[in-house]
Amino acid sequence: MIISAYQRRRATNALMLGLCAVFAFLAVGVLVLILGFVLAKGIGSLNIDLFTEMPVPEGEPGGGVANSMVGSLIIIGIAAVIGIPVGIGAGIFLSEYAGHRLGDVVRFTADVLTGVPSIVIGIFVYGLVVLRMGNFSALAAGIALAIIMLPIMARSSEEMLRLVPHSQREAALALGISRWRTILSVVIPAAQRGLLTGALLAVARAAGETAPLMFTALGNRFLSLSITGGPIDALPLRIYRYATGPYSEQHEQAWAASCVLILTVFVISLAARLLLRRR
Amino acid sequence: MGANKKAQAAGACLAMRRPWRTGNTGDAIARVIAVGLGLSVLALAGLLIYELIDKSWQSITEFGPGFITSTTWDPVAREFGAAPAIYGTIISSLIALVLAVPVSLGAAIFLSEIAPPWLRNPFSFLVEMLAALPSVVLGLWGIYILVPWVRDPVEKSLGSHLGFIPIFDGPPFGFGMLAAGLILAIMVLPIITAISRDVMLAVPSSQREAMLALGATRWEVISGAVLPYCRSGLVGAVILGLGRALGETMAVTMVIGKGYNITASLFQPASTAASAVASEFNEATYDLYVSALVELALILLAITLLVNMIARLLVWRIARSPGVIRE
Amino acid sequence: MTIDYRHQPEAAIMGYEMRIEHEPEAPVSEAEALAAGMVIRDLNAWYESCQALRDVNLLVAPKRITAVIGPSGCGKSTLIRCLNRMHEVVPKARATGQVLLRGEDICAPSVDPVAVRRRVGMVFQKPNPFPTMSVFDNVAAGLRLNGLFVRRSQTVETVERSLRQAALWDEVKDKLNRPATELSGGQQQRLCIARALAVEPEVVLMDEPCSALDPVATLKIEDLMRELAKEYTIVIVTHNMQQAARVSDYTAVMMMAEDRAGEMIEFGNTRELFTKPKDKRTEDYITGRFG
Numbered sequence: 001m002i003i004s005a006y007q008r009r010r011a012t013n014a015l016m017l018g019l020c021a022v023f024a025f026l027a028v029g030v031l032v033l034i035l036g037f038v039l040a041k042g043i044g045s046l047n048i049d050l051f052t053e054m055p056v057p058e059g060e061p062g063g064g065v066a067n068s069m070v071g072s073l074i075i076i077g078i079a080a081v082i083g084i085p086v087g088i089g090a091g092i093f094l095s096e097y098a099g100h101r102l103g104d105v106v107r108f109t110a111d112v113l114t115g116v117p118s119i120v121i122g123i124f125v126y127g128l129v130v131l132r133m134g135n136f137s138a139l140a141a142g143i144a145l146a147i148i149m150l151p152i153m154a155r156s157s158e159e160m161l162r163l164v165p166h167s168q169r170e171a172a173l174a175l176g177i178s179r180w181r182t183i184l185s186v187v188i189p190a191a192q193r194g195l196l197t198g199a200l201l202a203v204a205r206a207a208g209e210t211a212p213l214m215f216t217a218l219g220n221r222f223l224s225l226s227i228t229g230g231p232i233d234a235l236p237l238r239i240y241r242y243a244t245g246p247y248s249e250q251h252e253q254a255w256a257a258s259c260v261l262i263l264t265v266f267v268i269s270l271a272a273r274l275l276l277r278r279r
Numbered sequence: 280m281g282a283n284k285k286a287q288a289a290g291a292c293l294a295m296r297r298p299w300r301t302g303n304t305g306d307a308i309a310r311v312i313a314v315g316l317g318l319s320v321l322a323l324a325g326l327l328i329y330e331l332i333d334k335s336w337q338s339i340t341e342f343g344p345g346f347i348t349s350t351t352w353d354p355v356a357r358e359f360g361a362a363p364a365i366y367g368t369i370i371s372s373l374i375a376l377v378l379a380v381p382v383s384l385g386a387a388i389f390l391s392e393i394a395p396p397w398l399r400n401p402f403s404f405l406v407e408m409l410a411a412l413p414s415v416v417l418g419l420w421g422i423y424i425l426v427p428w429v430r431d432p433v434e435k436s437l438g439s440h441l442g443f444i445p446i447f448d449g450p451p452f453g454f455g456m457l458a459a460g461l462i463l464a465i466m467v468l469p470i471i472t473a474i475s476r477d478v479m480l481a482v483p484s485s486q487r488e489a490m491l492a493l494g495a496t497r498w499e500v501i502s503g504a505v506l507p508y509c510r511s512g513l514v515g516a517v518i519l520g521l522g523r524a525l526g527e528t529m530a531v532t533m534v535i536g537k538g539y540n541i542t543a544s545l546f547q548p549a550s551t552a553a554s555a556v557a558s559e560f561n562e563a564t565y566d567l568y569v570s571a572l573v574e575l576a577l578i579l580l581a582i583t584l585l586v587n588m589i590a591r592l593l594v595w596r597i598a599r600s601p602g603v604i605r606e
Numbered sequence: 607m608t609i610d611y612r613h614q615p616e617a618a619i620m621g622y623e624m625r626i627e628h629e630p631e632a633p634v635s636e637a638e639a640l641a642a643g644m645v646i647r648d649l650n651a652w653y654e655s656c657q658a659l660r661d662v663n664l665l666v667a668p669k670r671i672t673a674v675i676g677p678s679g680c681g682k683s684t685l686i687r688c689l690n691r692m693h694e695v696v697p698k699a700r701a702t703g704q705v706l707l708r709g710e711d712i713c714a715p716s717v718d719p720v721a722v723r724r725r726v727g728m729v730f731q732k733p734n735p736f737p738t739m740s741v742f743d744n745v746a747a748g749l750r751l752n753g754l755f756v757r758r759s760q761t762v763e764t765v766e767r768s769l770r771q772a773a774l775w776d777e778v779k780d781k782l783n784r785p786a787t788e789l790s791g792g793q794q795q796r797l798c799i800a801r802a803l804a805v806e807p808e809v810v811l812m813d814e815p816c817s818a819l820d821p822v823a824t825l826k827i828e829d830l831m832r833e834l835a836k837e838y839t840i841v842i843v844t845h846n847m848q849q850a851a852r853v854s855d856y857t858a859v860m861m862m863a864e865d866r867a868g869e870m871i872e873f874g875n876t877r878e879l880f881t882k883p884k885d886k887r888t889e890d891y892i893t894g895r896f897g
């Protein structure tokens with residue numbers, strides 16, 4: 001049977017478009033698959049003990065990961081306190097003050113920094129902070145995560161600040177308001193929703209990081225509330241240790257903890273996107 | 280007369296002759312702070328490179344350039360070589376790209392050209408949520424779900440039917456290069472998809488219309504007008520994905536096994552630079568050991584920086600809003 | 607015969623007859639401008655290397671309305687932005703020459719532009735109230751953001767006075783806490799005027815304040831200007847000749863030279879300029895032969 005060129009083209013069209021659709025559903029399907037498994041395996045082990053109990057010695061049943069959750073909160077808190085203001089400040093520099101050449105250099109550097117593997121950042125902070133302090137600490141871990149957050153915050157803040165129309169700045173300047181007050185009282189409030197979104201996304205990214213924590217926080221079987229005193233645990237670290245260990249009770253807790261981690265990260269990301277959309 | 284006017288009439292002349300009195304110091308200080316924060320980005324980059332070189336200096340001087348080509352990694356004999364790790368990094372990333380790029384591009388084409396508007400947003404959102412998955416969770420899923428699946432049926436059937444090809448030759452461990460490549464593919468999929476989609480959406484509709492007016496089918500419009508137009512952006516997206524794959528640590532470490540040699544077989548356990556550092560750092564007991572691992576990290580940094588810089592130069596002006604993946 | 611534009615606004619817009627609203631003024635005396643108004647001497651301005659103004663000399667009479675007219679691109683906006691040092695906000699823009707406010711050169715490098723802008727206020731072409739602030743906060747913005755402490759009662763008093771001066775008080779007195787973006791275009795522009803007045807400037811610059819507004823709102827603002835001129839010196843840029851004729855006491859005409867730099871070709875009493883222009887180019891422009 002001879003197929004005309006026209007029919008061949010139509011067939012190719014249908015085939016390729018269909019293939020693209022298949023791939024798209026495949027991509028989404030993978031996500032659903034992973035999420036589904038984690039939730040399925042983890043929900044069963046999700047109980048209040050997970051949030052309130054400390055880890056028990058290997059092989060024994062029960063216990064929880066309360067110390068990891070507390071540790072994660074402390075570390076992310078430190079990271080946010082350092083990383084968000086400095087990041088927004090760098091964003092203000094890029095959007096309001098930077099000259100053409102210097103601005104391009106800083107922007108390019110920030111973009112490249114976002115691609116530095118987090119394990120390299122972990123080693124960097126190990127050398128910079130842990131060795132100098134003499135011990136692992138929540139502070140070192142917070143600094144590592146802040147370094148990861150910094151270039152992300154800087155670029156996203158810059159873009160949000162640039163969205164504020166120039167007429168706003170002119171109106172304020174024409175009133176005789178000095179430059180820095182214009183930025184603080186007119187530009188930043190106008191961009192606040194976008195800045196908050198950027199901060200939430202940066203925090204969501206930092207919350208899931210594990211590698212840098214291995215060399216800065218180390219991990220701790222017990223609850224630690226100290227910022228500079230010694231090793232501290234974090235949720236991703238505990239998941240890693242449990243997942244790679246041989247004890248099935250720990251595996252179950254790893255799944256449950258993963259549920260908590262995923263849901264937290266997703267909720268923050270979702271909140272950030274909704275915030276941006278509601279404008 | 281308002282208070283302001285009185286003050287002005289009296290002191291305005293003086294105020295204007297002394298700008299520092301009128302809060303100009305505020306502007307000067309603000310400028311210094313802002314420039315300082317901007318420069319802190321540069322300082323951070325510089326400090327990063329310096330610190331890594333400093334901490335790996337011992338290993339650099341001890342092993343020299345042979346470090347990159349040597350395949351021995353023996354902590355007991357105090358001999359270290361990076362070749363298998365570098366090999367593993369490159370091969371696993373290549374596998375990831377081979378698997379992910381067609382799927383990503385197809386998905387991106389679907390999202391930007393084919394999908395009806397009501398489907399576009401939820402789909403894009405889901406793809407981006409995939410990017411938000413923490414690496415360690417993906418690794419956990421990898422160990423208990425992916426690896427058993429890879430071991431049997433994937434490697435078993437590949438081995439029995441195509442075992443004569445060196446890459447499919449060997450006992451099916453499950454943990455190994457293939458699993459690592461698969462999990463990396465899952466991790467780079469969302470980045471390449473999102474950036475490619477943005478690049479394609481930026482193609483002006485006049486290009487598509489011109490093609491349609493010539494009587495082209497939908498696919499011909501895409502392959503003839505859209506894809507060629509944004510070619511460099513797509514390449515940039517793939518390279519950015521590569522950059523991400525090169526540096527990925529946790530998920531890879533958890534599924535790659537801990538082999539340290541260069542073999543053709545994808546079924547063998549292997550190592551990447553990142554996984555080697557992650558696995559052994561906490562066991563490094565003496566200075567040279569630590570230094571060798573830091574040198575490994577330095578090599579990884581150099582490779583990633585190079586790849587990312589090339590990618591940025593290609594994708595330079597694609598502005599990404601913070602609602603999407605930042606990479 | 608003159609047409610009263612107030613009752614027949616279409617006539618004004620169609621330009622049947624340009625009615626000069628007030629008595630002919632004496633020409634501006636330099637001494638008067640030096641003492642209480644503005645004197646512009648040899649003002650040149652560039653955007654990067656492209657000259658936008660060349661050798662502009664102008665006298666701005668105190669408590670009068672001076673209009674600057676001319677075809678688009680002739681540098682009117684650049685000129686007015688030099689008067690409150692907004693010109694230098696544009697990167698790589700510069701200006702030379704003297705702008706004397708009450709005899710002091712505000713363009714001198716030792717003078718802080720922030721201080722200048724408190725004394726010379728500006729209203730922009732497109733109303734630009736701060737969207738994140740209420741009506742009240744918008745008017746008070748200039749007061750609050752200069753770092754000086756102002757008592758609440760004084761702020762309230764100033765805001766009310768400014769809104770009354772801008773002929774907006776009655777319309778917004780119940781809406782002071784509503785977002786400024788809820789007002790109509792004409793109301794927003796009057797809000798911007800009130801905001802500029804709240805800091806009690808000596809001179810108010812208006813850059814085509816009515817071009818984004820409908821004719822009715824335009825006439826309201828023109829009425830407002832005449833009221834304000836009793837207390838403030840006003841310089842208005844407009845591309846609408848009828849408006850300049852209706853509203854101003856003195857008019858300056860600018861034209862673009864061959865190298866695209868703006869020059870002032872004539873300046874004088876509005877009535878004289880429109881009925882007996884001295885420069886042929888002015889006459890051509892006014893009668894619509896070009897521009």
